[in-house]
Amino acid sequence: MEENEQKMKEKSTLETRHVSIEFPGVKALDDINFSVTTGEIRAVVGANGAGKSTLMKVLAGANPTYTGEVLMDGQKVELRHPVDAKKLGIQIVYQEVDTALVPTLSVAENIMLNEMVMHGGGMMKWKYVREEAKKALARLNIDNINVRTLVQNLSLAQKQMVLIARAVRMDCKFLILDEPTAPLSTSETEELFKIVRRLRETEGIAVIFISHRLNEILEICENYTVMRNGQIVGTSAITPKTTTKEIVEQMLGRSFEENFPKESCEIGEDLLKIDHLSGADGKVDDVSLHIRKGEIVGIAGLVGAGKSELCKTIFGAYKKTGGTITLNGRELKIKTPSDAVRQGIALVPEERRKEGVLVNETVAFNLSAANLADFCTASFVNRKKVNENAKKLVKDLEIKTPTIRQQVRNLSGGNQQKVAVGKWLSADCDIYMFDEPTKGVDVGAKQDIFRLINDIAKRGKGVLYASCEDSELLSLTDRIYVMYSGKIVAELNTKEATDNRIMNYAVGGTES
Amino acid sequence: MNTKAGIDSKKVIRFFVNWAAVLALFLCFIVFSIISGSKFASGSNVVNILRAMAINTVFGIAATITMAPDGFDMSAATLASCSAYAFVSGYLWFGFSVPVSILFCIVVTMIMYQMTMFLILVCKIPDMLATCALMFVHQGLGQWYIGGGAVSTGMKTSWGADPARTNLSAGFQAIGRAPWIIIIMLVCVGVAHVFLTYTKHGRFLYAMGGNREAAKLSGINVKKYRYLAGMITAVFIAIAGILVSSRGSSAQVMCCDNYLMPSLAAVFVGRTVGGAEKPNALGTLIGAALVSTLENGLTILAVPYYVLPAVKGAVLALALIAAYASKKEN
Numbered sequence: 001m002e003e004n005e006q007k008m009k010e011k012s013t014l015e016t017r018h019v020s021i022e023f024p025g026v027k028a029l030d031d032i033n034f035s036v037t038t039g040e041i042r043a044v045v046g047a048n049g050a051g052k053s054t055l056m057k058v059l060a061g062a063n064p065t066y067t068g069e070v071l072m073d074g075q076k077v078e079l080r081h082p083v084d085a086k087k088l089g090i091q092i093v094y095q096e097v098d099t100a101l102v103p104t105l106s107v108a109e110n111i112m113l114n115e116m117v118m119h120g121g122g123m124m125k126w127k128y129v130r131e132e133a134k135k136a137l138a139r140l141n142i143d144n145i146n147v148r149t150l151v152q153n154l155s156l157a158q159k160q161m162v163l164i165a166r167a168v169r170m171d172c173k174f175l176i177l178d179e180p181t182a183p184l185s186t187s188e189t190e191e192l193f194k195i196v197r198r199l200r201e202t203e204g205i206a207v208i209f210i211s212h213r214l215n216e217i218l219e220i221c222e223n224y225t226v227m228r229n230g231q232i233v234g235t236s237a238i239t240p241k242t243t244t245k246e247i248v249e250q251m252l253g254r255s256f257e258e259n260f261p262k263e264s265c266e267i268g269e270d271l272l273k274i275d276h277l278s279g280a281d282g283k284v285d286d287v288s289l290h291i292r293k294g295e296i297v298g299i300a301g302l303v304g305a306g307k308s309e310l311c312k313t314i315f316g317a318y319k320k321t322g323g324t325i326t327l328n329g330r331e332l333k334i335k336t337p338s339d340a341v342r343q344g345i346a347l348v349p350e351e352r353r354k355e356g357v358l359v360n361e362t363v364a365f366n367l368s369a370a371n372l373a374d375f376c377t378a379s380f381v382n383r384k385k386v387n388e389n390a391k392k393l394v395k396d397l398e399i400k401t402p403t404i405r406q407q408v409r410n411l412s413g414g415n416q417q418k419v420a421v422g423k424w425l426s427a428d429c430d431i432y433m434f435d436e437p438t439k440g441v442d443v444g445a446k447q448d449i450f451r452l453i454n455d456i457a458k459r460g461k462g463v464l465y466a467s468c469e470d471s472e473l474l475s476l477t478d479r480i481y482v483m484y485s486g487k488i489v490a491e492l493n494t495k496e497a498t499d500n501r502i503m504n505y506a507v508g509g510t511e512s
Numbered sequence: 513m514n515t516k517a518g519i520d521s522k523k524v525i526r527f528f529v530n531w532a533a534v535l536a537l538f539l540c541f542i543v544f545s546i547i548s549g550s551k552f553a554s555g556s557n558v559v560n561i562l563r564a565m566a567i568n569t570v571f572g573i574a575a576t577i578t579m580a581p582d583g584f585d586m587s588a589a590t591l592a593s594c595s596a597y598a599f600v601s602g603y604l605w606f607g608f609s610v611p612v613s614i615l616f617c618i619v620v621t622m623i624m625y626q627m628t629m630f631l632i633l634v635c636k637i638p639d640m641l642a643t644c645a646l647m648f649v650h651q652g653l654g655q656w657y658i659g660g661g662a663v664s665t666g667m668k669t670s671w672g673a674d675p676a677r678t679n680l681s682a683g684f685q686a687i688g689r690a691p692w693i694i695i696i697m698l699v700c701v702g703v704a705h706v707f708l709t710y711t712k713h714g715r716f717l718y719a720m721g722g723n724r725e726a727a728k729l730s731g732i733n734v735k736k737y738r739y740l741a742g743m744i745t746a747v748f749i750a751i752a753g754i755l756v757s758s759r760g761s762s763a764q765v766m767c768c769d770n771y772l773m774p775s776l777a778a779v780f781v782g783r784t785v786g787g788a789e790k791p792n793a794l795g796t797l798i799g800a801a802l803v804s805t806l807e808n809g810l811t812i813l814a815v816p817y818y819v820l821p822a823v824k825g826a827v828l829a830l831a832l833i834a835a836y837a838s839k840k841e842n
Contacts, residue, residue: 104789
């Protein structure tokens with residue numbers, strides 16, 4: 001305990017000066033000057049892609065290519081490897097806790113793993129390992145985790161605690177928590193906050209807290225740093241007067257880069273109706289929405305709000321636990337994606353290369369993969385029909401490929417996406433769901449994809465468009481639902497919606 | 513959803529999955545004892561079972577060590593055949609003493625295992641594929657060395673010379689008989705258990721098996737430890753080869769090749785024992801015991817020997833069902 005008191009007394013400061021990171025074509029971090037002192041709980045906020053995670057990775061040593069300087073107590077330090085950061089007392093708990101844990105080993109071993117590696121001796125001192133692990137958990141005031149349990153039997157929140165225990169067990173002056181609350185329930189979040197406050201008070205640790213949920217930030221943090229487009233907009237103290245609205249304004253404040261002229265098409269009667277849908281292990285919570293013929297409906301929300309989960313639950317890829325899905329007035333029973341496709345629902349998933357296209361197959365085969373049966377004669381694939389269909393779609397969608405026999409892996413991201421969309425066009429579905437279709441797509445191809453989606457709507461189909469790019473939603477859709485933590489928190493008419501309003505709902509704020 | 517009864521029934525299911533292999537073993541004993549009486553439940557028959565399971569267990573231990581860091585070795589049995597050729601040829605052809613022959617055999621096996629390590633660690637071929645290819649390499653190289661015929665008494669060397677010895681000593685043959693074969697088995701299990709459970713090296717192997725990336729970021733030298741696992745595996749493979757040839761009083765062509773599947777079965781059956789959820793030495797022992805007890809009991813019941821593989825297969829299938837039942841379907 002003496003050690004802890006010592007730690008509390010000496011204040012330590014971590015500072016970056018002119019830190020930049022450039023990826024081909026983009027400045028992920030642009031001349032960042034950031035500083036944090038022990039004993040502080042600091043929030044780092046920003047829209048998706050603002051550079052929060054990139055900056056944290058720099059501090060954790062996981063982004064070795066940065067330029068500029070990092071200083072610890074005024075002394076220049078090099079953070080070129082995770083070990084460098086750990087040695088300096090900078091510990092990070094990533095959102096994906098499973099990447100840092102060994103599921104088949106016990107809690108004790110997971111907490112003590114680094115130490116076991118660093119300190120000599122060949123034999124396991126089981127008693128010592130368990131005692132020390134228990135002490136580490138006790139420092140966080142956690143008593144409901146048995147150190148003998150295998151980590152794979154823990155809940156997500158408990159796994160997070162194990163990682164925090166591991167972090168404080170080592171020399172820890174700066175603890176970075178990367179979106180720790182995203183997967184947690186309200187009570188679990190409360191528990192985490194207690195621990196964070198305790199760490200600050202009893203150990204004098206600085207906690208850097210990344211979250212999209214601004215309400216939480218107002219509750220727990222003392223200062224917040226806003227990032228936008230790879231730059232720091234500013235750092236301010238949180239006072240009782242600080243509002244989420246204020247922070248949102250700082251997070252945005254950008255002009256629309258590209259605008260797609262929305263062509264209006266006639267909107268008909270209700271096509272798809274979803275009532276009280278829940279599922280995907282609680283990540284979709286009592287969602288009701290409807291889509292009319294010829295309508296493009298947007299789903300807004302930040303990463304992790306449950307947009308992808310909603311699409312996949314409707315599509316039958318995630319387990320539905322409640323609610324109904326009605327198409328054309330008929331209730332659908334969808335248990336698997338195959339059911340969904342048969343009943344006329346198509347999904348263009350987010351992870352294009354993993355889920356959307358068959359990368360090792362040809363363009364022609366991909367374009368007929370969704371309804372191969374239509375291209376068959378007595379179960380034999382009719383190559384002529386496949387090729388005709390492919391040629392027509394390649395022309396219609398302006399897919400840039402030398403031949404239709406080209407493997408999809410060799411196409412550019414935008415053209416792969418067109419193939420992923422194209423395969424559903426020939427299948428002629430009623431509802432088309434798009435999950436982040438413009439991710440990693442260049443501007444030109446983006447416009448093509450927008451046009452494609454507009455054409456689908458013109459044909460009287462319903463479109464569900466999930467994206468965290470608000471500007472896209474505002475220019476493309478007719479109506480927008482905003483999701484927050486698995487729930488739909490607002491329904492906006494696109495004409496009346498603004499970037500600001502959407503973001504306000506997406507971070508858990510209310511209309512003011 | 514999480515009512516108390518729900519949690520309790522989950523716990524009960526967990527318990528049964530964790531101890532299924534042990535319960536099955538007891539059940540077999542009781543059932544066979546009731547049906548066959550003293551024919552089954554006698555001291556000499558228990559020794560029979562132990563002797564029968566010994567070779568499987570040692571092969572299983574080799575597989576356990578490989579599989580702890582999530583490795584896999586399809587070529588363990590074919591390599592053991594080579595070890596057997598080396599052991600018997602060392603003794604008969606070159607006239608080494610038994611201890612020197614054993615040492616010779618272990619060294620040869622470890623040298624041959626460098627090939628496996630080269631393909632896996634340097635060429636970065638997935639374990640399964642690399643060892644699949646090596647299976648054929650081992651068969652070919654081994655038989656080239658023994659000239660296509662068995663290594664046994666009364667046979668010339670593969671280059672046509674007279675062997676240095678014409679008889680097997682009592683010491684040579686004792687290795688493959690009770691009680692030595694049983695003692696060797698138990699020592700192997702004990703050593704592997706201590707290594708995997710009570711040394712850091714063993715825990716690091718498990719850490720690699722559970723999450724290679726996390727292990728690496730904790731500072732574990734994963735390549736070094738994969739190599740270490742390989743070398744220990746090689747030693748156990750050599751011991752298994754020695755047991756087979758001593759028991760058979762010769763090294764027959766491909767004498768060990770059939771031990772691969774039963775040994776893997778033993779590891780899989782043992783995985784869940786006691787909630788370990790990873791390959792472990794004691795579990796492997798129990799897995800091997802279960803398979804051998806079933807074989808022994810059914811043989812006493814006059815079930816034809818050619819039906820027995822079906823029983824082994826069924827045990828493996830049940831073990832796998834238990835192992836994967838707790839996993840989420842997706």
